Amino acid sequence: MTEHTTPRTGHVALIGGGPAQPDLITHRGHELLMAADVVVADRLGPRGLLDELREDVEVIDVGKTPGRHTATQDEINALLVDRASRGLRVARLKGGDPYVLGRGSEEREHCRRHGITVEVVPGITSAVGVPAEAGIPLTHRGLSRGFTVITGHDDLDVVPRSEQHTLVILMGVSTLRRTATQLMVNGHDASTPVAIIESGGMEDQRVTLSRLHAVADVAARRQVANPAVIVVGAVVTLADDWPQQLDTATPAAPAAAALTSL
Numbered sequence: 001m002t003e004h005t006t007p008r009t010g011h012v013a014l015i016g017g018g019p020a021q022p023d024l025i026t027h028r029g030h031e032l033l034m035a036a037d038v039v040v041a042d043r044l045g046p047r048g049l050l051d052e053l054r055e056d057v058e059v060i061d062v063g064k065t066p067g068r069h070t071a072t073q074d075e076i077n078a079l080l081v082d083r084a085s086r087g088l089r090v091a092r093l094k095g096g097d098p099y100v101l102g103r104g105s106e107e108r109e110h111c112r113r114h115g116i117t118v119e120v121v122p123g124i125t126s127a128v129g130v131p132a133e134a135g136i137p138l139t140h141r142g143l144s145r146g147f148t149v150i151t152g153h154d155d156l157d158v159v160p161r162s163e164q165h166t167l168v169i170l171m172g173v174s175t176l177r178r179t180a181t182q183l184m185v186n187g188h189d190a191s192t193p194v195a196i197i198e199s200g201g202m203e204d205q206r207v208t209l210s211r212l213h214a215v216a217d218v219a220a221r222r223q224v225a226n227p228a229v230i231v232v233g234a235v236v237t238l239a240d241d242w243p244q245q246l247d248t249a250t251p252a253a254p255a256a257a258a259l260t261s262l
Contacts, residue, residue: 010084012111014104016097016123017045019130019201025049029121036091038083040076044095044126044227058083073103077110084116097125101151101170125149127168130200130229134207135240138166143234152230156182163189166233173226177216183232184212193236198228209239214248222247 013032018024025033025046033039033049036057041050043063050059060079062071071079083090098104098120108118127149128138138147144166148159152172156179159167172179173196184190190213198206210218212232236242 009117010087010089011117011119012080012084012090012092012107013119013121014092014098014108015094015121016099016102016104016125017042017049017093017095018124019096019126019133020044020046020199021201022046022048024124024129024201026121026123029123032089032119032121033091033093035089037088038090039093040079040083040090041093042095045093046095049093073106077107080107080111081114081116084111085114094123095126096129097123100125100127100149126200126227126229127170130197131168131195131231133201133205134195134197136195136197136231136238137235138168138231140235140238143238147233152176152179156186159183159186161187163234166231166235169230169232171226172230173219173224173228176219176224176230179230180212180216188212188232192232193234193242195231195236195239196224196228197231198224198226200227200229207239207241207245209236209242209246211246211248218247218249 015029015033017029034052038058039050039053040060040062041047053059062076064070080090080092092107094102094104096102104120108120111118131138139145143164145164147166147168149168149170151170152175169179192212194210194212194215196208196219208218208222208224
């Protein structure tokens with residue numbers, strides 16, 4: 001008697017890893033990651049979990065930094081389909097949540113067009129998790145009734161002008177001066193509190209607290225760099241270090257006037 005084996009059907013899991021810390025991934029996300037044959041990993045995912053993988057797992061780094069892409073989005077899409085088509089279990093490990101400015105829906109659509117089954121595992125988006133690490137809620141009774149998440153390259157005309165609204169900006173360091181200026185032109189008060197959280201949740205996390213009119217100069221002086229989450233709104237006054245580390249001194253101001261943690 002000849003025994004016939006059925007080829008294993010591959011699939012893709014789009015896993016939201018949360019904001020960098022390995023213990024913030026969901027149980028389901030961790031389960032699928034550990035069962036994977038191939039892991040396609042972003043730069044801002046919980047990369048410490050890669051050390052827990054089996055030795056035979058293929059790990060493919062597709063991390064992106066400003067101005068440097070290891071792989072284009074089209075190449076990533078093709079890679080997912082290629083490996084899953086071979087019958088492999090593919091884990092696409094992303095930072096934050098796959099569906100919040102993570103292009104997860106594009107990857108899902110591409111896989112489905114090629115007959116690949118996709119499971120989406122939500123994660124804690126950095127837009128929420130990183131401010132929380134600094135003690136900043138996005139809503140708070142009397143201060144904010146809602147929030148908007150954008151990138152530093154988006155049209156600021158879509159941002160509500162209500163004082164009781166929080167703006168969260170991802171990938172916004174390089175355009176911070178333009179963003180702050182445009183927000184004030186659009187009617188935001190120049191004294192609106194602003195927080196910039198660099199490397200949120202990591203050992204080298206750093207928080208810069210300022211106000212809208214001064215934040216670009218303060219960020220330049222402190223050499224703020226990506227990855228960073230920018231929060232604009234009254235909720236910033238609830239930050240762990242407000243107002244002790246409030247910094248509104250521009251480069252031309254006397255050094256003694258700067259209240260800074262540097």
